[in-house]
Amino acid sequence: MLTVLYNGNVIQCPRLVASVSAGSSYENTLQYTCAACSVVHVLCHGQDVLGGAVIAIPQTKMISFNFPSFEDTQSCAYVGVFEKDKKTYKKILAVIEMVTVNQVELLPPPKEGQPFQHEATFSCDSCGVEEVTVNGIPLETSLRRNTIGSIAFYTATASSVTVRFTEYSPTYEGVYQAKFVGDGETATKTIFEIGYGDKQQSVTTAAPQTTQAQETKTEETKTEETKTEETKTEETKTEETKTEDTKTEEAQVETTTITASM
Secondary structure (H helix, E strand, O other): OOOOOOOOOOEEEOOEEEEOOOOEEEEEEOOOOOOOOOEEEEEEEEEEEEOOOOEEEEOOOEHHHEEOOOHHHHOOOEEEEEOOOOEEEEEEEEEOOOOOOOOOOEEOOOOOOOOOOEEEEOOOOOOOEEEEOOOOEEEEEOOOOOOOOOOOOEEEEEOEEEEEEEOOOOOHEEEEEEEEEOOOOEEEEEEEEEOOOOHHHHHHHHHHHHHHHHHHHHHHHHHHHHHHHHHHHHHHEEEEEEEEHHHHHHHHHHHHHHHHHO
């Protein structure tokens, strides 16, 4: 059963993306950030793989991926299941596969309840599509009769894969991968993604810079205004001083004249 992925800020974790050749070794770690949370599962193809090739280290909030001899069955979108305050959150931790398709499209989620379809093209010699999954969960290969509600299924040709939704639902947000079979070998490729990826982090990072620039401009404006006011005040004081001096001198002259007449 598909579940809605969590896209908020409770669980912070940079996504790991890697292309690994069959039979080669691969090892990497990533760090997650959250307050008082724990990793309870890491899913690959819907199966919990935590404790095997994937290990969670709660003391340092690290998740380790270690494949001594990578196989295509380990190609998938690894989904972490976190628990916090008696609530469950899910987040895509890593996308590891044998072959990565260049320029994989990141699609914004369609309107909920609306029909939707997307086609991904590919090229390979004597190969066919055996399976299409979203976050490791297989999709249907055709639309069943008397279908009610939201259903996702796919059709494939020699050069494309089309995923269709009778009614789009947020449960279908995630990474879509296709398993290709040819000449006795298999290869899993990411064909597209529905969601927002990791762009939220870049927006958050850019925000303080804009605020700082605005504060700098405001400070410069205040400084200029202060300087202008100080200049005006100084000029006013100077003019007042000159006026007072002039009046004093005139008074002195007048007093002198009167005294002389007497």
